[in-house]
Amino acid sequence: MALAEPLTLYTAKTCPFAHRVELALAESGAKPNKDFIRYEIDLKNKPEWYQPKINPASKVPAVAFGGPKVPGDQPSPESTKIAESLVLLEFVADLYPDSALLPKDPVLRAQTRFFIDAFSTKFAPPYYAFQSGKASAESVLTAFETIQNLLAPEGFAIGDGKHFTTADAAVVPFFARLEIALKNDYGSFPEGEGKSTWEKLQTEPRFERWRKYWADVKARDSFKATFDEASGLVLVRCFGLN
Ligand SMILES: N[C@@H](CCC(=O)N[C@@H](CS)C(=O)NCC(=O)O)C(=O)O
Structure with missing residues (x-):
């Protein structure tokens, strides 16, 4: 299901923390490169813009949310950047309140x-x-x-x-x-x-x-x-x- 605002997930196939967020998005019915941009970061050779523009901790996963629609490697200063896998799990659950990701009770x-x-x-x-x-x-x-x-x-x-x-x-x-x-x-x-x-x-x-x-x-x-x-x-x- 498409979101009201653009979301780019910076992730890496090898990373279990990033995998957490990919699972949550998949469980919400969000399709990579349709409902959100999935941007693979090569952890052995991170792009120079990644730390200053996306995550000061220089780790995946991280999300850029909102702002104009831009390619993953040209992040906008207008988007909000969010990091930490457990924070992002709850963020995804909040974005998709109809998913069962976070129980209501x-x-x-x-x-x-x-x-x-x-x-x-x-x-x-x-x-x-x-x-x-x-x-x-x-x-x-x-x-x-x-x-x-x-x-x-x-x-x-x-x-x-x-x-x-x-x-x-x-x-x-x-x-x-x-x-x-x-x-x-x-x-x-x-x-x-x-x-x-x-x-x-x-x-x-x-x-x-x-x-x-x-x-x-x-x-x-x-x-x-x-x-x-x-x-x-x-x-x-x-x-x-x-
Ligand atoms: N506490 C962080 C840990 C994330 C983490 O350690 N990610 C690793 C990859 S699994 C990373 O990006 N490390 C930076 C690097 O390899 O340069 C979270 O839960 O998101």
Whole structure:
């Protein structure tokens, strides 16, 4: 659905934070390069205008909203620039109030935000430590259980699980990349521990709910449209930087 004002998303296929926002836009029915401009930033060779004109922190994702319609590489000073993936998730939910991205009920809204906070504080740090060879596989499996315990009994994360919310958009990009990293044993953990950790997640009864959640997410059109498996291995640099 088209927006009243132009929106350009500065993003990078490799970046899980940017993927969050792409998922939210896809869930809102916004089509890249029709309803918004999708501008890929090469993180290894960022355009010189990016930091001064779009994001002083020089990171993706960022959005230019409003102002005249301009090409992505010629940003207008009249547009508002907004950064930080979790801020942008809520911005997209506000732009598309008819999407189910952010529940209307205050309790469910609070639970959505609590879920994201739990992921940032209880899942990302141990996972990042494991990936960097500084924590045990068991600490990661415990972190999976922590997140799993917050999932709705079926479906997506929040409430009755019927709706994909910002809680799902916030965590899915990281699960997608860690699946690839673990399966390929890509990380600084002892050789074989990535694969064996993935094997445990796939087979142990204690992770059954997470497995079903992950299967439901992967079957979702928004996921298929936004995840580029080839870029998925670029994880370590981004994970934990929030
Ligand atoms: N806290 C930021 C983190 C964004 C971030 O770290 N993005 C990385 C890519 S995954 C980035 O743009 N890094 C700058 C660079 O690589 O030069 C958010 O949530 O949006």
